[in-house]
Amino acid sequence: MNYDVAVIGAGVIGSLIARELSRYDVSVALVEKCNDMAMATSKANSAIVHAGFDAKPGSMKAKMNVEGTALMPALCKDLSVPFKPVGSLVVAFSDEEMVTLHELLERGKGNGVPGLEIYDVEKLREEEPFISEEAKGALWAPSAGIVCPYELTIAAVENAVVNGTEFIRNFEVNKIDFADGIFTLSNGESEINAKYVVNAAGVFCDEIAALIGDDSICTMPRKGEYMLCDKSIGHLANHTIFQCPSKMGKGILVTPTVDGNLLIGPSALDIEDKTDVTTTAGTLADVLTAAKRSVPCLTTREVITSFAGLRAHCTRDDFIIEPSEKNAQFINVAGIESPGLSSAPAIGLYVKDMLIKELGAAEKADFKSEREEPVRFRHMSNEERKAIIAKNPAYGRIICRCETITEGEILDAIHAPAGARDVDGVKRRTRAGMGRCQGGFCGSKVVELLARELGVEINEITKCGGNSKILYDRTK
């Protein structure tokens, strides 16, 4: 197949680039090696939209962060993705850290961050009643917020597909040829041709760049482990609570999520293996200890799951968003670690501008900027529920008891543009299996629905693609 642009990697970055390109009269392939979008860093991060006071003034990180954060609320509205402008607090626990807060304040002003303010301890306690006795004050950033990163990615892909982008899953690019001004991407079985390639492969950006002989990128995965707590303790943080940043990152945070859970983490450990997203007992214990420094009453009792994600840290220590030195038609979008999610909307625009200038394409007249809001039965009033079941009885059958997710919502997720193909895909789109029982009851029903709708046997359904099969052979 021939395209104007092939975007490699359907994380939040690649997906928003594809979505921005889909406004224009260009053909775009979004190429993903997994069975679904948002399968790596985009599904396992802090889900924070940072205000932008951390990054070094003048860096790409600073520019993209502040611009991206400003774009985020409207983008989320267009894509029907939950965004909550909860604001963030960096808490100081000593007089030295209070000095750091003032430095962050000044840096933030320089980066153009709006509304920054230093809170004294009384004001801080008013905002966060469960904050530690040790806290001395905090830096308040009203423009920070929280968003669901995989929902944003899914929505971006759906919207891109509706506007003509081709989403190609399970295509692991392992060879790139360039001849007559055209790239040929191969996975060993089939090929994709494109005039331009965007390398948005996250921690694998260096390996993808190396396929065209570009060895300038060195990605070092930096693992972060998290714990997600039950909604029953969601009230322990009203805002995203940071501690003072260190060389390894922004430290351990305690934050509400858009779904009302409480998230704590991440640790920061440089590792070798780019696929290692295992959690370790020792690190999780350290995360809790560190989080308790901010909110002492946290315990593991309310933890419903833990997970790890990899930050795509690059040795250059800034975002790399530029054409490769080896080939100007190959755009590297590498080293997108924190604040990558916050920056994603701006990066999407920035890369789109680069490409559209080259391609000289015109805007489509029929671009649909809005993604239709998925049915969310749990958020409906009884009147709305009656109406929707009358329209489609599948919304009257509850599949996930903990989160009140209906069969209708699961069918919608499967049949959406770039719809779910596995159990985790249904889970990320609908929340079925994300509640207290973690899929104990609904898991098998989701498997049944996937098999029925995709027309396969139930033992062909996977948890998350690849060899993640759930069932083996029939019983005796």
Next chain:
Amino acid sequence: MLNYDIVVIGGGPAGMAAALKAKECGVDSILILERAETLGGILEQCIHTGFGLHYFGEELSGPEYADRFISLVDEQKIEYKTDTMALEITENNVVYAVNKTDGLLEIQSKAVILAMGCRERPRGALNIAGSRASGVMSAGTAQKYVNIDGYMPGKKVVILGSGDIGLIMARRMTLEGAEVKVVCELMPYSSGLTRNIVQCLDDFNIPLRLSCTVIGIHGKDRVEGVTIANVDENRRPIPGTEEYIECDTLLLSVGLIPENELTRAVGIELDPVTSGAVVDENRETSHNGVFACGNVLHVHDLVDYVTLESQTAGEGAARYVLGGNNEPEYITTKGVNGVRYIVPQKVNIKNDGDVKLYFRVGQVYKNAKTVVKYNGEEIISKKRPRLAPGEMESVIIKNDMLKGFAEGGIIEISVEE
């Protein structure tokens, strides 16, 4: 709006027994709401035998035990709706429920019986480190795949937790050709029934490792192995005892949690130990006209006891609907010194029958006594050769004894060695 005297939420053994008893006591207008496709609850997937020994004096399979009640429900023409999920109970006992055919149901009831059962504790609650590969599931989920769907969820299995479902699944998976490598139990004793340890593990030479847990899950897409380790008396892994076991499946049987989301939402008082409602001897909760029975109230080890308890609740709900309850005078019950909890948590001393108190101990005892005291004074004492957390105990307080108690009194049950 629909109107019923009694709405029963849950059509498993608890809900059916409660509804049948209420009917027998003279209430005709009863509706059972069941979220699964059929009545019977979790018994439908429990195809092993061992049910009914106490209640029927026969050894039945789960579906057979359930069938006896389903037949009676049909015979008694008790109404029920399957594939129907209760969403909310209001202050005034209006139940909102939903299904495909009726849409959103609004049901005004005089009394509500909560019989929603329980769910299994998931992996996340244990915070086991490692990968999130496919092949980790609760034993009950595996049981559904094997017994209802007819598919094997794995071939080489490690089971964490020696609760009854874990033990039953060790045998079931073995019979279906899987290799069960080991059952690990965090505690120094099994929480399962002794008969299940003998019949499900010993008879199949499946090793049970006590004071041992899973500390790591390995494998990228599908589980490839787990690391187990012994634990010390504080249940912390002992360094140096780690052992890698190759397997493709980890089944968890690490405890059951009563499903009290509806209960909590309407503001009913819960017992932090049972995770079920605080009830009186009729199984009435802190909310007028709302009763609870079965595993939603506290986790039982035998369905026979669920049936008996639910009949108590059904009778209580019927009496509530038909009137005739006098102003109650309560005494409270309290488990002390080795007794984790007692159900019911309070007893109306104006009750005109005997009252059976069910309780559970926190650890294994040999040659101990269970002692019942009223306001500090011993009133009953029973010698017990063996007490274990997995086996529920009970004691009957005779009505004449009850009549001698005064409002505000406390009954304490303890273990004395």
